[in-house]
Amino acid sequence: LEIDGNKHLGDLGVKLLAEALGRGRIYKLSVRSCNIESDGMKDIAVALKKLALIEGVDEVHIDLSGNPIGTLRKKKKEKKYSASALKSKATETTASYLNFIGKKIQSGLKDVGLDNVANNFIPSGESDDDEEERMDLENGDYSAKTKSGDAKIIRCGAKAFADEMLSGNGGEETESESPKGSLICYLGLRRSFLDQSAGDALAAAIQHAKTSFGIDLRVDVELNDVLENDMLEALSGKDPDALEDMADRHLEAMEVIRMAEQRAAEAARAARARMQAHREAEDSFGGDFEFGDVEEFDDEEEEEFDDDDEDEDY
Secondary structure, eight states, X not given: OBOTTOTTOHHHHHHHHHHHHHXXXXXXXXXXXXXXXXXXXXXXXXXXXXXXXXXXXXEEEEEOTTSOOSSOOOSSOOOTTXXXXXXXXXXXXXXXXXXXXXXXXXXXXXXXXXXXXXXXXXXXXXXXXXXXXXXXXXXXXXXXXXXXXXXXXXXXXXXXXHHHHHSOSSOGGGTTOOOOSOEEEEEEOTTSOOXXXXXXXXXXXXXXXXXXXXXXXXXXXXXXXXXXXXXXXXXXXXXXXXXXXXXXHHHHHHHHHHHHXXXXXXXXXXXXXXXXXXXXXXXXXXXXXXXXXXXXXXXXXHHHHHHHHHHHHX
16 A cells, blocks of 8 residues: 555554554555654554564565654754764754653653643753754654644654554553564655664664564664664664664663653652642641741740750759
């Protein structure tokens, strides 16, 4: 099935195609330049895990090239090895990790009921000038704003794909099943605006797909400017050692995120406990109540007790 250049397809359309893919109804799917982003990549990962459970399916080709799957957005071309280009690449990769961590922390805050805090939390990378420069493509086909003009958060589709691959089985209905054999999947992600952290995420997905689902993922990431040749070879299956290094780097980054989420959740719980204690104190004492009042009260009581002790000693 080839429906390239259909920019109205988007994530919703590819979700329906992924359902057919997961049932073994499609073996070759080309959706180049169809405005597919992170949600669509997650659905593709779900479909591949389900497809691996179908006996007799040996090979599948999926071409997602030309879609805004990564987070890089450039307005002008630069020389590949100029100082400004190298600085921009480093900033883009770092900002990608910072924004990913920030979104994870926001999710953790919402899980413990602090929606207001989460909504006011802004990842530091999103305030950088370099981050703002990445929001539009050179040709203007894709934009970081919605039709209403509101800002749109760009999520990395490669990381969404990796998160789904690393999350476990292909759904509750397949929980007790195991892969029927080795499924080779050729995944095209050329010109998909991927940065180095996205490449690392894909490496982790490739390794986990092989060991857990029997899926042999071979990813073509040519024409993504910031990815070096060694990363291209690793993701295509030509350099297993480099692939392992990339996967380890992604897993280490995920551990940092997990620890940050844990600290944020602990801080949120502590803040919620303080707020609850404050409300209970106000109910008990009536009117406005400050925790400083407790400290002053305690100090006065302590002085009275000290005076009583001195009288008893004499």
